[in-house]
Amino acid sequence: MGAPLLYHMFKSKTNFPLHSAIRLKREDVVFLYLVDNSNELTMILNSLDNKGDLPLDLALQAREMSIATTLLENGADPDCRDTHGYTLLHKAVNRGDDHAAKFLLENRASVSLVTPNNGDTALHLIATCSPETTLEETISAMAEIAQLLLDRGLNPNLQNKMGFTALHLAVMAQNEELFSLLLSRSSTQLIDMNLRTLDGHTPLWFALIRTTGSELYSCNSFAARLVEKGAIPNPIYPANGNSLLHLVAQEGLEDAGLFLCNHIHNIDHINRKGETALHLAADRDLGRLITKLLECGANPNIQTLPPEIAALSDEPELTVYRQSCMHRAISGGNLNAVKAFLEHRVTAEDSKDSIVANLNLRDSQGNTPLSLALSLGMQNIVADLIQGGADVNTRNGEGLTLLHQAIKKQDVESAIFLLNQGANIDAKTMSEETPLQLAILYNMPDVVEALCRRGIDMSAVDKYNNCPLWAALEFGREDIASILVKNGVDTDHWSDGPEGCYQTLLHRAIDENKEQTAKFLVQSGCDLNTPRRAGPGGRGGEEAHDQQSPLHLCCQWGLESVVQTLVEHGANINVKDAEGKTPLHIAILNQHHSIISLLLCHPFLDLTVPDKNGLTPFATALSCRNNKAAQAVRDKLPTAAEQFDSKGRNFLHMAIQKNDVESVLFLLSIQVDVNSRVRDTNQSSPLHLAAETGNELIVRSLLLAGARADDRDGHRRTALHVAAEAGHAAVVSALLQNGTDYDATDAEGDNALHVAVREGHLAVVRALLTESRLDAEAVNLKGRNPLHTLARYAKDNAFTICELFIECMPEYPLDKPDLEGNTALILAYTKGNGNLCRCLVKAGACVGAMNKDGITIFNYQVASNSKTLLKRLLDNLSQEPPWVEGDICLECGTKFGLTMRKHHCRHCGRLLCSKCSGQEVPILKFNLHKPVRVCAVCFELLHVGVS
Incomplete structure (x- = not known):
């Protein structure tokens, strides 16, 4: 297609006709475009198309050097950058295009421009070419470009944004050709072998990390050549x-x-x-x-x-x-x-x-x-x-030797190995712990065995004053404790105890209620019987002097299993403490029944041993009301309850005297002899003692248990006598209700009423008079009936008792004399008991009676020579008293005969002679209105009255 037509088509169909023409390598169309746009060539030739390409770059990529030359001649910039900021030289190097690179360098492209992102020059980009990713011929071609760059004055020491020089990158990429080039120019361009990246690395670092094995030692290795060229090796x-x-x-x-x-x-x-x-x-x-x-x-x-x-x-x-x-x-x-x-x-x-x-x-x-x-x-x-x-004995910062550390890690193998290597077995930690103590703490039996075989001190104590044996038992490690015992440890280990006394491990274990520990010590052969002792200088409180053996202590604290172990291993079961108490005494006092039973099974137990207070185990049981123990002791020793103390008393006697109802009832329940007597001069039975104490319940219990109510003591007194003497009315009633002989008399002939009035016990008198048919007129060996006795002893309440007599016995013989001729009134008068005298006179007692010594109330010499009481008694007469009979005048003593007639004082009833009864006076209070004979005393009283 012709150039004009194609150019016209590009203009109408594309936005970038120039770029399209270059891509089709149509230099003629390019020429037409340049002519057509001659006024805007500088801008157009350096503009990017929609793909981001520059016209000059497209020409260089297509190897259209003539087009490239034309573009440069018309204003294309050899250092123009694409959308990423890369220059044409950077792009040529990146794609390994040595032709484009040479063309640009020949056309004055800048050698020092850098990429915007990393700050790399073209030399940096060439240095990154690695044999692993780039063809060998490309690397060689790029090396030539690098030489051109250097020849055109590029500083080889320029660093990119990361601090890398081309040398760093060449080493990293293992770019042999560029590396060799740079080293070859080091003398002419002063290449710095020791420049550092931002991370501080020199090229040598990268040479070392990129080369391995024997290659590194070769003189041709990058590292060796760098060092040879002056790189600092370190x-x-x-x-x-x-x-x-x-x-x-x-x-x-x-x-x-x-x-x-x-x-x-x-x-x-x-x-x-x-x-x-x-x-x-x-x-x-x-x-x-x-x-x-x-x-x-x-x-x-x-x-x-x-x-x-x-x-x-x-x-x-x-x-x-x-x-x-x-x-x-x-x-x-x-x-x-x-x-x-x-x-x-x-x-x-x-x-x-x-x-x-x-x-x-x-x-x-x-x-x-x-x-x-x-x-x-x-x-x-x-x-x-x-x-x-x-x-081997060095210590760490915590002061631990290697042996200490091995034990703390519970490394048995290492610990024994160290011991075999001569580790010091006596070295202590900063806490004063020995290897043995640590081995016990960390439960290492094999290490303990090894230490013991090497002669370690098994008595050394720790900071808590615990020996190794105690520590092992404290931790419950009996296997270790057994090892110590097997190797000869002291199972007693005397040391400080309470208040400074000395004690063994067994004492301590018992005192702290460590039963398993105590049993182990006993089974291991420790001292079973020795008590604690005073420490140095006599230190120690009660524990140092109580002389209590381990068995005593166990019985005190109730350690049954330890007691059994001690007994099985031969502990002295009858050993005494400072108070003379055996272990059984202690067990009974502390109510440990299982221990008591255990001790009672021992064949050599002595149940008759008294303590310093004279108490046997049975007595101790009674004293602390441990009836169960007492029963057990009596079952073992049937005569235990019949043992007598130094005063001749058995346990029933003592229980009664202590008014200990519970003990009495217990003793009665085990059927002790309720009629056994105290072995002294009194020969009191239990009932006598109970009557004396006044406990009705005990008395009735004894009677129910078979006590003989009429047993007599050494003074022939019955229990009724004793109760009457002590004033226990309830006991008297109990005895009377149980058929006691109420008329029984003692050695002096006194019955219970004699005794009761003598002691002035009104309630007892009332009980005797109202609850029995007692002979109240019975006389004793001195001819005295109870009223005589009442008058003779003149208690304060004698008046009341006398009234009770008269109330209960209106016909009581008030004037009956005793063997000395004394009536109750004479006795009361001689004792100065005015109230009793008045009561008797009021009841009709004869005021003129005379005893065998000629004494009457009229002639008895009172202390003050005052006849006031007599006068008052006479004044109180309300009826004519009974007449006294006799053979002599009661006033002057004249004997009556044929010539001497008998007369009576009509006021007092005395027997008088005519001379002594010569006065006459009417006695109106007796309804005697005519004058009658009276004695001088009564005459004066009736005329004058009581002064």
């Missing part, structure tokens, strides 16, 4: 202080590290953490690199820096510092690294220049490599470390 990274050697070690690039070792001198350079490359090699378990570094003189004993210095870096704060290379190797569990350090120690023994790893350096936590290995469970290297010179 540059420092300012951000963290790492060297290149640090970096390759950190990344695990062992071959790269080995390469650098042959070229660097600052092999012990430390970063901001204080780490050398050797530390990082140990972190990554790079055994070959570690060996090489050590051979090159690296110091394995440099320790990392403390946090305040390490904090200057951007790294997170370190928690552990002062770590040596060996620490780091062990921390990471890196066996190759550990092996390398240990092997170097062996090979460097004869060398004075080599620095070997110090296996006893400590990190900030106080761990040596050996202790660290144990703490991390790396037992497989412990032996090698010790063989290599590590101190």
